Amino acid sequence: VQLQAFGGGLVQAGGSLRLSCAASGRTFSSVAMGWFRQAPGKEREFVAAISWSGGSTDYADSVTGRFTISRDNAKNTLYLQMNSLKPEDTAVYYCAARSPTRGGSWTSKREYDYWGQGTLVTVSS
Numbered sequence: 001v002q003l004q005a006f007g008g009g010l011v012q013a014g015g016s017l018r019l020s021c022a023a024s025g026r027t028f029s030s031v032a033m034g035w036f037r038q039a040p041g042k043e044r045e046f047v048a049a050i051s052w053s054g055g056s057t058d059y060a061d062s063v064t065g066r067f068t069i070s071r072d073n074a075k076n077t078l079y080l081q082m083n084s085l086k087p088e089d090t091a092v093y094y095c096a097a098r099s100p101t102r103g104g105s106w107t108s109k110r111e112y113d114y115w116g117q118g119t120l121v122t123v124s125s
Helices: none
Strands: 002-006 009-012 017-024 032-038 045-050 057-059 067-072 077-082 091-098 119-124
Touching: 002 091, 017 032, 017 091, 017 119, 032 067, 032 077, 045 067, 045 077, 057 067, 077 091
Parallel strands: 009 119
Antiparallel strands: 002 017, 017 077, 032 045, 032 091, 045 057, 067 077, 091 119
């Protein structure tokens, strides 16, 4: 699976952005997907995850109620709708795909096998 994230940009606090992640490969619809982010000088952290069917999702506490992860398997695309953005949301956002054989927690970056190149989100105060 090859991944390409896009949709980042500069937005004022309180604003919204939608990130997209285009995937190539026939296995997209069979793998769980996630979004992670990395702020300058910080570790890459979990943001959200979604099961292969879209029927199960999970969010970091810091984004619950503001961000929504979704996917369109027909279009091989993963999304992250981000609302009520805060300056602390500023980071490079990465999409990732997880092999079906993985059994660990999908909130861990170590449990993902494929990564996109990242897209920068900057939230101004």
